[in-house]
Amino acid sequence: MKMFLLCCLGLAWAGMVNAEDLAIVDQRDYKASSNACTPASVLNLLKFSGPEYRAIYEKELGTTDEGRLNRLIDRYYRSRKSVLYPSLNRWGVHGIHTADAVMGMNELADDFGLKPFSASYLDRKEGELVQDHIERCFGMIERSLKRNVTPILSIRSYVVRHREENNFEPLWELGRSHSLVIHSIKSEPDMGGFELVALDPWEGKEVELYVHREANGQPFNALVGIQETGTWKVGRPFLLVEAPWVSSVQPRNLKWSERFIITANFLIGDF
Numbered sequence: 509m510k511m512f513l514l515c516c517l518g519l520a521w522a523g524m525v526n527a528e529d530l531a532i533v534d535q536r537d538y539k540a541s542s543n544a545c546t547p548a549s550v551l552n553l554l555k556f557s558g559p560e561y562r563a564i565y566e567k568e569l570g571t572t573d574e575g576r577l578n579r580l581i582d583r584y585y586r587s588r589k590s591v592l593y594p595s596l597n598r599w600g601v602h603g604i605h606t607a608d609a610v611m612g613m614n615e616l617a618d619d620f621g622l623k624p625f626s627a628s629y630l631d632r633k634e635g636e637l638v639q640d641h642i643e644r645c646f647g648m649i650e651r652s653l654k655r656n657v658t659p660i661l662s663i664r665s666y667v668v669r670h671r672e673e674n675n676f677e678p679l680w681e682l683g684r685s686h687s688l689v690i691h692s693i694k695s696e697p698d699m700g701g702f703e704l705v706a707l708d709p710w711e712g713k714e715v716e717l718y719v720h721r722e723a724n725g726q727p728f729n730a731l732v733g734i735q736e737t738g739t740w741k742v743g744r745p746f747l748l749v750e751a752p753w754v755s756s757v758q759p760r761n762l763k764w765s766e767r768f769i770i771t772a773n774f775l776i777g778d779f
Contacts, residue, residue, distance in 0.1 A: 530555065530556070531712060532552060532707045532708075532709070532712035532713065532714065533548045533549075533551040533552045533555060533573050533576075533577075533707075533709060533712060534548065534573065534709060534710075534711060534712035535547075535548035535577075535709040535710055536710070536711070537572075537573045537574040537577055538574070538577040538578065538581070539574070541601070541603070543601070543602060543603035544577060544581070544603065544709075545603065545686050545687045545688075545709050545710065545756065546603055546604045546606075546609045546660075546662075546687045547577055547580050547581050547585065547604065548573075548577065548687075548709035549660045549687040549688060549689050549707075549709055550580060550609070550612075550613060550616075550660070551565060551569070551573065551576055551577065551580065552658070552689040552707045552709060553657065553658050553659070553660055553689050553776075553777075554569075556658045556689065556691060556707065557656055557657045557658050558656030558657065560620075560622060561622070561656075561657070564616070564620050568620065580616075581599055583616075584598075584612035584613075584615055584616055585597070585598040585599035585604055585608065585612050586598070586599040588611075588612065588615075590605070590608050591607050591608055591611050592605055592607055592608060592734065592737065598611070598612060605734055606627070606662055606773075606774045606776075607627075609660075609687075609776065610625060610627040610776055613625050613776065623778075625657075625776050625777065625778065626648075626652070626775075626776070626777055626778055626779045627774070627775065627776045628648065628774070628775055628779075629732050629733075629773065629774050630645050630648075630746060630747065630771075630772050630773060630774065630775055631730070631732050631741060631745045631746055632744070632745050632746065638721045638744070639699065639721075641721075641747065642697050642701055642702070642719075642720075642721060642747065643697055645719065645747055645772060645775075646696075646697045646702050646719075647779075648775055648777070648779040649661075649690055649693070649704070649775065649777070649779070650693060651777075651778070651779040652690075652775075652777030652778045652779045653690070653692070653693065655778040655779075657777045657778040658689050658690060658691055658707075658777070659689070659690050659775055659776060659777025659778075659779070660687055660688070660689055660690075660775070660776040660777065661687070661688050661689075661690055661704075661706065661717075661772060661774070661775055662685060662686070662687050662773045662774035662775070662776075663685070663686055663687075663688065663717075663749050663751065663754070663757055663770050663771065663772060663773055664682070664683065664684070664685045664686075664730075664731075664757070664770070664771050664773040665682075665683030665684050665685075665757045665758070665759050665768065665769065665770045665771075666680050666681065666682060666683050666728065666729070666730060666768070666769050666770075666771065667680070667681050667683050667759045667762065667766055667767065667768050668680055668681075668766055668767040668768075669681050669766060670765075670766075680728065680729035680730075680740075682731065682735060683757070683758075683759040683768070683770075684756065684757050684758070684759060684760075685757065685773070686708075686710070686754060686756040686757040687709070688706040688707060688708050688709070688715070688717075688754070689706060689707040689709075690704050690705070690706050690707075690777075691705045691706060691707050691714070692704070692705045693705075694716060700720050700721060700723070701718060701719050701720025701721060701747065702718075702719055702720075703716060703717065703718050703719075704716070704717045704718075704719060705717075708753070708754055708756075710754075710755065710756045713753070715751065715753040715754055716753070717749055717750065717751050717754075718749065718750040718751075719747050719748070719749050719772050720747060720748055720749075720750065721744070721747060721748070722744045722748055725744075726744075727742065727743050727744055728743075728744060728745075728767075728769055729741065729742050729745075730745050730746050730771050730773075732745070746771035746772060746773065747771065747772045748769055748770060748771060748772070749770040749771065749772050750770075751770055757770055
């Protein structure tokens, strides 16, 4: 059953449609694949942003969320070439990579006379203090919300595994990725981090996220980009996310002795 937004408008959501009685788009409405979190989040961005975006959701992409998901994927992803893998199309069994997601969204924006979306990895810049990193990431989200665009946040999990082929040395490995739409800000940033209210396309539910620095100063490795073409950064390159209600990003078959983190990885919006 789809869930409905129950919270009041957030701190930085003034001017957007009152969404208290609107159902969140559920990725499971796309029957052909379970990996439709990104296109479902694109629809949630359109549905819960300003009126020019909502008009596209309501009038241009269909009359049901199942139809809208099919039309969005067919028009902007399934039959268009990937910017990461030119020999492949953007949509595949993996879902959609972030760079391809942005390309399709900007083609949609161009079709309907809207300005292009902003997009950025959220890794810490060289020499940037952790507190400045917190403020910068928060500022990007806040600016997008103030401009009536509910941004898409991609989160990604990592696990330390001890594998026989590596002589049981601990190594960081990719876990799972998931996309959500930031609906509102629950708390301003402090020395630790900030709280957000997000729309999770898995089961179409509202969840709370806490985006924060690494609390104990423990270093970790995380990937900027994708495994084949990206760069692994060491230290504390991303902010972490507490997301206990977001089951889609939880690593599978996690042992009690394996370390596990979730990072705030990539943002799409207007910032």
